[in-house]
Amino acid sequence: ATDKGFFGHPKGLSTLFFTELWERFSYYGMRAILIFYMYYSVANGGLDLDKSTSIALMSIYGSLIYMTGVLGGWLADRVFGTRKAVFLGGVLIMVGHIVLSLPNSGITGLFSAMVLLAVGTGLLKPNVSSMIGDLYDPKDVRRAGGFSIFYMGINLGGFLAPYVTGSFMDNFHLGFLVAAVGMALGLAFFLITQNKFLGDAGKTVTNPIAKEERGRVAILFSSIAVGLLIIACVAYAFDVLTIKYVINFISCVAIILPIVYFIVMLRSKKTDSDEKSRLLAYIPLFITAVMFWMIQEQGSSVLAVFASDRVTGSFFGWTISPAFYQSFNPLFVIFLSPVFAMIWTKLGDRQPSTPRKFALGLFFAGLSFLIMMLPGILGGTEMHSASPIWLVLSFLLVTIGELCLSPVGLGVTTQLAPRAFAAQTMGVWFLSNSMAQGINAQIGQVFSADIEIQYFGILGTIAVVIGIILFIITPKLLKLMKGIK
Ligand code: GLN
Numbered sequence: 383a384t385d386k387g388f389f390g391h392p393k394g395l396s397t398l399f400f401t402e403l404w405e406r407f408s409y410y411g412m413r414a415i416l417i418f419y420m421y422y423s424v425a426n427g428g429l430d431l432d433k434s435t436s437i438a439l440m441s442i443y444g445s446l447i448y449m450t451g452v453l454g455g456w457l458a459d460r461v462f463g464t465r466k467a468v469f470l471g472g473v474l475i476m477v478g479h480i481v482l483s484l485p486n487s488g489i490t491g492l493f494s495a496m497v498l499l500a501v502g503t504g505l506l507k508p509n510v511s512s513m514i515g516d517l518y519d520p521k522d523v524r525r526a527g528g529f530s531i532f533y534m535g536i537n538l539g540g541f542l543a544p545y546v547t548g549s550f551m552d553n554f555h556l557g558f559l560v561a562a563v564g565m566a567l568g569l570a571f572f573l574i575t576q577n578k579f580l581g582d583a584g585k586t587v588t589n590p591i592a593k594e595e596r597g598r599v600a601i602l603f604s605s606i607a608v609g610l611l612i613i614a615c616v617a618y619a620f621d622v623l624t625i626k627y628v629i630n631f632i633s634c635v636a637i638i639l640p641i642v643y644f645i646v647m648l649r650s651k652k653t654d655s656d657e658k659s660r661l662l663a664y665i666p667l668f669i670t671a672v673m674f675w676m677i678q679e680q681g682s683s684v685l686a687v688f689a690s691d692r693v694t695g696s697f698f699g700w701t702i703s704p705a706f707y708q709s710f711n712p713l714f715v716i717f718l719s720p721v722f723a724m725i726w727t728k729l730g731d732r733q734p735s736t737p738r739k740f741a742l743g744l745f746f747a748g749l750s751f752l753i754m755m756l757p758g759i760l761g762g763t764e765m766h767s768a769s770p771i772w773l774v775l776s777f778l779l780v781t782i783g784e785l786c787l788s789p790v791g792l793g794v795t796t797q798l799a800p801r802a803f804a805a806q807t808m809g810v811w812f813l814s815n816s817m818a819q820g821i822n823a824q825i826g827q828v829f830s831a832d833i834e835i836q837y838f839g840i841l842g843t844i845a846v847v848i849g850i851i852l853f854i855i856t857p858k859l860l861k862l863m864k865g866i867k
Contacts, residue, residue, distance in 0.1 A: 636820020
């Protein structure tokens with residue numbers, strides 16, 4: 383008999399749903415206050431970094447946590463099995479947030495937590511997502527619905543978190559502690575329910591490293607570690623081991639890594655000619671996704687600064703913490719997901735192809751930035767003078783875009799990635815976000831109220847133009863995609 387214990391879906395979905403809900407609660411809870419922690423003065427409990435460095439560090443944090451998905455997928459496939467990988471990842475994330483929660487942890491704490499969160503999220507996020515796929519038979523029609531429910535879980539966590547952590551703006555460390563507790567709850571739920579609900583899913587190591595490979599792998603990993611250490615030592619010797627250079631270094635890696643990965647996939651002997659053609663079609667989609675996440679992810683850096691500095695303190699009469707604005711994107715995802723599901727089902731065969739959905743997604747993201755030119759144009763760029771309505775509208779538009787692009791993105795990556803790289807597919811998709819935030823770390827630094835009109839205008843226009851180009855070349859891409867729509 384098929385298992386229908388969780389809203390008509392396998393009971394195992396509830397384990398993964400709540401584990402990821404709490405993981406995202408802790409991530410977005412931390413993120414909602416992190417930027418203020420970095421640039422508020424010491425007297426106000428912050429680190430007193432300058433604003434542009436803080437914006438860049440927000441992006442670097444985000445870039446790193448999505449950069450490690452490929453590694454996490456590989457480790458699960460070859461060393462740990464998905465289930466152990468998820469658990470281990472959760473523990474590292476919790477420890478990362480505990481480090482941030484220690485009073486006086488300062489800059490050292492900020493960077494140590496960054497490393498822990500990067501490795502932890504790389505182990506947890508792609509693997510918890512791929513286990514969803516394992517819950518269903520290949521022919522089970524409930525699979526897509528399962529992923530939608532899961533995406534809502536992600537956003538439920540993201541929605542609730544800023545309300546809790548946002549009330550700790552006078553003691554950021556307590557807010558980070560709340561994030562750690564959130565992850566602990568997720569881990570506890572995972573431990574208690576996994577054996578009952580997940581059966582054997584994710585227990586075995588699918589493709590264990592053969593004995594003769596072990597030496598090679600050990601050499602590869604240790605040379606990466608030694609390489610990083612040498613770079614750090616040289617940087618230290620030349621006195622450039624500064625925040626600025628760390629940011630630049632991570633930006634470079636975030637941009638180069640996906641390019642190298644695509645070259646490796648294209649040149650691999652295991653990739654056949656149809657797969658090569660599909661991979662070529664995937665590249666413009668990947669670029670579109672990068673531009674999309676560049677805008678979407680600035681919601682928690684550039685737009686957070688806007689919320690704190692430019693928007694009037696009152697939200698239609700209520701005084702609210704600027705961190706609360708972080709909950710609009712997830713809130714809109716929760717409300718609009720069912721609407722989109724209905725629209726796609728209604729359209730059936732007439733629904734737009736994947737590249738067209740991507741084009742639409744980027745188009746809306748572009749609009750979400752173009753609309754942010756208006757408060758400055760209409761009312762000037764004085765501190766605390768803008769109506770909050772613009773931010774809310776901007777979050778609404780970008781979320782409409784997100785629902786066109788993000789849920790289909792994961793699916794199309796699975797279909798277009800070569801079979802030999804299947805275990806890292808989720809990681810490849812997350813690399814689009816990592817690259818986006820690597821680029822954001824550079825461009826976000828120029829943001830200030832003085833140039834906000836140009837800033838939103840230029841990025842918004844680029845996004846709309848790329849969206850239109852993608853729309854035009856869609857027929858060519860569909861040919862290259864060989865039967866996948
Ligand atoms: N907001 C989504 C999440 O946190 C988007 C991540 C992504 O790059 N797909 O899961």
